[in-house]
Amino acid sequence: MKKHFTPLLTLCLLLSGCSGLPAAREMGDMALLRTLGVDPSPAGVAVTGSTGPRARGLQGDGEPALTLSADRESLSGACLAMQSQSDSFVFFGYVDQLLIGETLAEKGVRPVLDYFARDAELGLGAQLWLVRGATARDALSAGGDEGIDTRLETIQNDSKMGIANLTRTAGAVYTDLLELGSAYVPALSPAEGGDAVLAERGYGILKGDTLTGFLEGEPAKGLELLAGGPASDIIEVELPEGPVSVKVTSAHTKGRLAFQGDAPSGLTVTCKVETRLSEYRERPEGEVLERLRVEVERCERRRIETALEQLRAWGADCTGLGAGAGMFHPARWQAVRADWPEWFSQVPVEIQVEVKIR
């Protein structure tokens, strides 16, 4: 057996022409695309890709970001067309930022996510952003020679530290769309002033796979509380003793469903918020602290109410309150799951906010 194994393996490889083996490609002549933007176009779809700043050799000066764009009937056609626009081999394996223009989002993001899921080089690990009030190509152009991948990476890192909007990967959004029927996506738009080339503009809400609307300001903060993300925020409260600033450090939200028979009769949303005193003239104690807590509670409740009001109006439970609550009643949840968006708009919602100040 051992004697025949090696010749047999060699013969198999030779007969197959080593066709099962991957193809080699040198990295020296690669242009590594980091950011991809997708918009609709008269031809079908407009794809724009940017490499970010590059270095020419070890001691070479930095080269400007390479930006390629192509309009074709399909995404794959556009990506292939971009190959011919560069001297280097355009490699899509490093695309970790995906921008979708508002117009395309209104038409549907599913084809883009499908393409990312199926392509060998691209993947659903890329961060997904909606470009509000502009096209993805505009957003990419806003970066100029430097590109925008650095700015997007900064937002992503800031988000992990709780000082920027929640970020989402294409995979997470795709999963939410498939399981919840809706998803929230952070929104950006080209900045009009300041150093930053892109400004945060709340969240876009996708229902089905189309853009339903945007949440910004107080409702956006409410969405962050519902999503249970590290919604770091400063709440300024004017007390008779003087102004006090409270920093929100964490939030944890749970939903509970009540049923009458098999029909949902109410949704209770409980949000536990952890805060920390950040600025004050005299440290609030006792009754003052209690009044402060009540004020913060009222503020956070208002945010959740405004967010929920809008989401219920759209029938988009994009934070999965119903699905989370349904885990306590699996059989009943199975019965209402398909119609949950309608139920979500109809069932009375009770909001409970518990604030702890440290």
Added chain:
Amino acid sequence: MSRQETNAPHPRKEPRLPGPLSLARLEEVFSDCVDFSKREVFLHGDSQRRATVCYIDGQARTERLNDYVLRPLAQDPMLASVPEGELFALLERGALYAQAAKRETEVDPVAFALINGSCALFLEGRDDCLVFPVATEEKRSVGEPENEPALKGARDSFVESLRTNTSLVRRRLRAPELKIREHIVGRQSLTPVDVLWIDGIADPDTVALLSERLDAIDIDGVEAAGNLEEYLVDSTRSPFPLLPFTQRPDRFCQGLLEGRVGLFADGIPLGWLLPGTIDQFFKTGQDRAYHWLVASALSLIRWLCALITLLVPGLYIALVTFHPEAIPPKLALSIVAAKQEVPFSTIFEVLIMLLAFEVIQEAGLRLPGPIGATVSILGGLVVGNAAVEAHIVSPAVLIAVAIAGVAGYTMPSQDFGNALRLWRFLLAILASVGGLTGLALGCAGLIYHLAGLESFGVPYLAPFTTGTRVPRGHPSLFRLPLPRMKWRDGPVRTQNRRNQR
């Protein structure tokens, strides 16, 4: 004569020098031997009583010959007065100051006794002789083990003298159960080869098998370690060593205590321990000297380094050439920037650098110490740096090859490190053909190869397998506290598996 007859092994002649002994016959045997010497002596000045002493110059020690043989012959009055018929018996039973005296009547044993440093005493009118051991003990003194330095432990090492080596072992293992059996290997060299084991602990079957294989060796001489190793191992096709060896008596004794069988050959300053399993090649003499946590950490590092030296070049080729998406973006960007001005392909770069690394290493080893160091510095630093600056190789390749090379030096066994070096080339070539697929196939092939190896009935991968169905000692990747290492892990079978209460 047919070709088959020419190539057939000629039978060994026993005895090698047939026939009865006589001084003339002995002189005939050693004709054309400039170091053969004989001295005629009058017993106590009596010219009627003559004796002839024969010896090999350089093999016999002059002082012993003069003081313990020639001086009594010349000065003892009893030798002149004793009746003629009793003279021979008197010399045999104590007139001369030697630890042994043996009467010989055949030429064969006398010839070999002279070669081993004895002298032969012939009396006039008799053809038999008395053989007295007066061998010289000139040898290298016991020094420090250069290849296995000790920071915390004994500093003696084996030497070329077989008896010195067995004595170093005997001084550490004073139990009379330590057995030493001698075999003679080599038609022309007649090298004594000793098998050592502790009776009641070592596997008797392993001892018997080793003795059988030693007796089956029919070669001209034992001039190098390979003369024994390649005849004793089960498979010579594998580059992986199957017989671990050591220069350190303490480590050798530890092996015997684990139930292994030891082997010494005269003229080779090291001792082998068998059966050899893969974990033996990762152990150092210091493992039991350091704290168990430190020893375990160092052991894990050595295993990790074995993987690094084996896989890093192949992994670099596979990732950079076939699977760039698996490289972190910032590293990928710097690799792209570095590769842009390099004219060669990554595969060519890595293979050439691996080859260059071997060339520099070999050049450094073959040259005398100071020049070797200079060559290494020139080759490694200056040429490497110049090659990077001239964009002939990319710095990432240089780093990958250097990391692999340096990691290989952590192997306590040079033989095992050499095997890894060979497989490193093979895996790099496979990675350049099929990327990670090729590398994975190569690794599977390596495991298949290692799993097929055996050393004296014990699987080479015994520490990681249960093929023998016998629980073996203790973990091999790290070391437990010694009070918890209660089991011997040498042989498959032992009459006494537990080593402590």
